[in-house]
Each structure stands twice: as structure tokens, then as C-alpha cells.
Amino acid sequence: MSWFLRNIDLVAVALGQHVAIALTALAIAFAIALPVGIAAARSERVYGVAMGVAGLLYTIPTLAFLALLIPLVGLGRTNAIVAMVAFSLVVLIRNVATGIRGVSPDVVDAARGMGMSAWQLLLRIELPLAAPVIVAGLRVAAVTVISVTVVAAYINAGGLGTLIFNGISNDHAPKIWSGALTACALAVAVDGMLALVERRLARARLG
Amino acid sequence: MMLVDAWHYLTAHPAQFGAALAVHVALSAAALVIATAIAIPAGIYAAHRSGVAFAAINAANIGRTLPSLAVLALVMPLLGTGFAPSLFALSLLALPPILLNTLAGMRSIDADIVDAARGMGMTPRGILRRIEWPLALPVIFAGLRTAAIQVISGAVLAAFIGGGGLGDFITAGIAMMAVPQLLVGAIPVTLLALGADYAFGALQRRVTPRGLG
Numbered sequence: 088m089s090w091f092l093r094n095i096d097l098v099a100v101a102l103g104q105h106v107a108i109a110l111t112a113l114a115i116a117f118a119i120a121l122p123v124g125i126a127a128a129r130s131e132r133v134y135g136v137a138m139g140v141a142g143l144l145y146t147i148p149t150l151a152f153l154a155l156l157i158p159l160v161g162l163g164r165t166n167a168i169v170a171m172v173a174f175s176l177v178v179l180i181r182n183v184a185t186g187i188r189g190v191s192p193d194v195v196d197a198a199r200g201m202g203m204s205a206w207q208l209l210l211r212i213e214l215p216l217a218a219p220v221i222v223a224g225l226r227v228a229a230v231t232v233i234s235v236t237v238v239a240a241y242i243n244a245g246g247l248g249t250l251i252f253n254g255i256s257n258d259h260a261p262k263i264w265s266g267a268l269t270a271c272a273l274a275v276a277v278d279g280m281l282a283l284v285e286r287r288l289a290r291a292r293l294g
Numbered sequence: 295m296m297l298v299d300a301w302h303y304l305t306a307h308p309a310q311f312g313a314a315l316a317v318h319v320a321l322s323a324a325a326l327v328i329a330t331a332i333a334i335p336a337g338i339y340a341a342h343r344s345g346v347a348f349a350a351i352n353a354a355n356i357g358r359t360l361p362s363l364a365v366l367a368l369v370m371p372l373l374g375t376g377f378a379p380s381l382f383a384l385s386l387l388a389l390p391p392i393l394l395n396t397l398a399g400m401r402s403i404d405a406d407i408v409d410a411a412r413g414m415g416m417t418p419r420g421i422l423r424r425i426e427w428p429l430a431l432p433v434i435f436a437g438l439r440t441a442a443i444q445v446i447s448g449a450v451l452a453a454f455i456g457g458g459g460l461g462d463f464i465t466a467g468i469a470m471m472a473v474p475q476l477l478v479g480a481i482p483v484t485l486l487a488l489g490a491d492y493a494f495g496a497l498q499r500r501v502t503p504r505g506l507g
């Protein structure tokens with residue numbers, strides 16, 4: 088505990104890096120998953136292919152994936168971000184697609200009857216109604232990305248895992264505790280926050 | 295070219311590879327068995343007690359969000375390094391998906407079906423054995439599948455706390471920037487995870503009663 092308090096600035100820097108890497112990966116993954124998910128909602132075939140490919144990527148063990156990318160992109164942050172994007176695609180695409188498919192056909196018909204174009208229908212009806220399910224996907228993806236970032240410290244991506252690996256190699260338990268517990272706290276806090284957003288959106292949708 | 299080098303590395307170190315693979319499979323299988331032995335009975339016990347179920351779901355949801363490497367690292371200062379501490383951490387990591395799916399499977403059963411069975415004079419034990427268990431089994435197997443993938447992936451990280459397994463080749467390969475050695479760890483463990491995913495998927499379809507799913 089005293090090591091943690093004396094080195095709080097060190098932990099804060101690692102935490103900042105951790106959040107920055109995780110957010111970058113999440114933003115890129117979402118930018119890919121949103122259009123793919125929309126397409127998958129409309130076509131069973133796109134859905135099948137996207138789920139097959141993304142599901143395969145998701146199954147690859149974290150450290151093996153980071154290692155397999157080394158011959159292609161080397162060590163460091165790029166490698167980590169590519170791996171995290173690959174890991175988050177499956178849940179994001181699935182939730183965008185199921186969210187949109189869950190919109191009642193009556194609502195879609197009514198919107199069409201009011202003369203909405205396909206774009207208006209997507210932006211003003213389908214995506215807002217699918218928002219709680221999409222946020223549920225973001226929540227799982229955020230937790231995944233935070234978890235992968237811990238491991239990515241081994242390939243020099245930075246973040247809280249750096250404290251853990253330093254602690255392991257110097258046999259310095261307080262460093263391990265500080266890195267690991269901060270990472271756990273971050274994951275639980277982000278999960279809880281997004282759960283709250285998810286519930287708010289679901290309620291707004293009903294009311 | 296890199297694959298050829300990796301193959302040469304593999305054929306030059308067959309005993310070392312075999313041992314690492316055996317440790318990896320043993321670690322993963324043992325963790326899965328321990329977690330199953332705890333989580334399925336616990337899930338069945340909690341399923342009909344709403345207070346216990348609420349607590350179990352919340353605990354499992356928190357457990358599920360914890361980063362695998364953080365859990366392994368936290369075990370090290372407490373229990374030291376090696377196979378046993380790794381097994382302990384991996385068993386903990388496998389608990390939440392099995393527990394959550396057992397609860398979900400048991401609680402998703404239509405109350406009318408259970409009522410009908412009770413009306414036919416079945417005992418609670420008979421209802422559990424002949425109605426609830428078979429109907430919940432596909433969902434439980436989905437949980438086992440998730441847990442298996444997580445444990446195989448987590449067992450790679452056990453290399454960091456001296457747990458052995460295929461992760462040893464990866465960490466050594468990264469430390470020395472020896473790509474062939476790294477591939478000798480990364481490719482087999484990827485195949486192991488994909489194989490487990492396929493096998494548990496097939497089992498899941500097998501245990502799904504006809505007319506369901």
C-alpha cells in the first residue's frame with residue numbers, strides 16, 4: 088500500500104496509457120463494426136461470414152495473437168491495437184446486427200409510410216432503438232480491450248501491465264499488486280459505467 | 295520461410311515441445327474440471343433461491359470482467375510460482391462463465407413445464423434430473439465452451455508465473471526476438487483453442503434435446 092501511495096504518479100501515468108490504448112482500439116473497432124453490423128442486419132449471408140471470421144479471431148489466445156503479429160507489424164502499440172480491434176469485432180458486429188433486427192417491423196413500416204428515406208430510417212429510427220443493445224456490445228468489448236492491454240505491456244505497448252511485468256521480473260510484490268488491482272478496478276468501473284448507460288438508454292427507449 | 299524455420303525448431307526439440315503441450319493441456323483440463331465441479335452444483339443450488347442467485351450473478355459478473363493476467367499476477371505474491379498457483383488462478387477464471395450459464399439455463403425453463411411435471415407427481419429430485427437438467431444442458435455447455443477458450447488462452451499467460459505450457463515458447467521467442475520459436479508456441483496453442491471451440495460446439499449440439507434450439 089505504501090509503495091502504491093509513494094508511486095501514485097507512476098501508476099497514474101500507466102493508467103493514462105492504458106485508457107488511451109484501450110480507447111483507441113475501441114474507437115477503431117467500432118468504426119469497422121458499425122457499417123459491417125448494419126450490413127449484417129440486412130443480409131443473412133453477410134452476418135454468417137462476418138460472425139465466422141470475427142468469431143475465429145476472437146478464439147485465438149491473446150498472447151498467441153500478439154506473438155503472431157510480431158513478424159507482420161513488430162513490437163509495440165500498433166501490434167496491440169490491431170489485436171484488440173480483432174478481438175472486439177465479434178461482439179460489436181453481433182450486437183449492432185441484433186439490435187437493428189430487434190426493431191419492430193411495424194415501427195419501420197410506419198417510418199417508411201411517413202416518407203422517410205433509408206438513411207433517415209437508419210439514423211433516426213433503427214440506430215436509436217438499437218442503442219441499448221449496441222452499448223451492451225461496447226461494454227463487453229471495453230472489458231476485453233482493457234484485459235488485452237494488460238498483456239500487451241509484454242510487447243512494449245505500455246499501460247498497467249508494465250507495472251505487473253516489472254514487479255514479476257524484480258520479484259517486487261507491491262508493484263504487482265498496484266498494477267493488477269488498478270487494472271481490475273478499471274475493468275469493473277468501466278463495466279459498471281456502461282451498464283448504467285445501457286439501462287438509461289433502455290428506459291429512455293420505453294418511455 | 296518462417297514456417298519452415300519454425301518446423302525445424304519443432305523437430306529439433308520434440309521432447310521439449312511435447313512436455314510443454316502436455317503441461318498446457320493438463321493445466322487447462324484440470325482448471326476446467328475443478329471449475330465445473332464447483333460452478334455447476336453451485337448454480338443448481340442457487341437457481342431456485344433468488345437471493346443467492348442475485349448474489350452469485352453479481353459476483354460472477356465482476357469476476358468475468360477481471361483481466362486474466364491481473365488475476366494470475368495477483369495469485370503469485372500469495373501462492374508463489376509454478377503449476378499449482380497457475381491452476382488455482384485459471385480455475386477461478388473459469389468459474390464465472392459456467393456459473394452464469396448454469397443459472398441462466400436453469401432459470402430460463404418455462405414454469406408451466408415444471409408445474410406440469412409436479413402435477414404428474416414428480417418429486418423435486420425427479421424434476422431436476424429429468425426436466426431441468428436436460429433442458430439447461432445446452433446453455434451449460436455454452437458456458438463450458440466459453441470457459442474452455444478462456445482457460446486455454448489464460449494458460450498461455452501462466453508462463454509469466456512459471457506455470458509452464460506453450461506460453462514458454464512464446465515468451466522466450468519474444469524475449470530473444472526468435473520468430474520460429476515464438477511460432478512453435480503460438481500456432482499450436484491457436485489450434486488447441488480452435489479445436490476446443492469446435493469440440494465443445496459439437497458437444498453442445500449433441501446435448502440439445504430434439505425440438506429445442
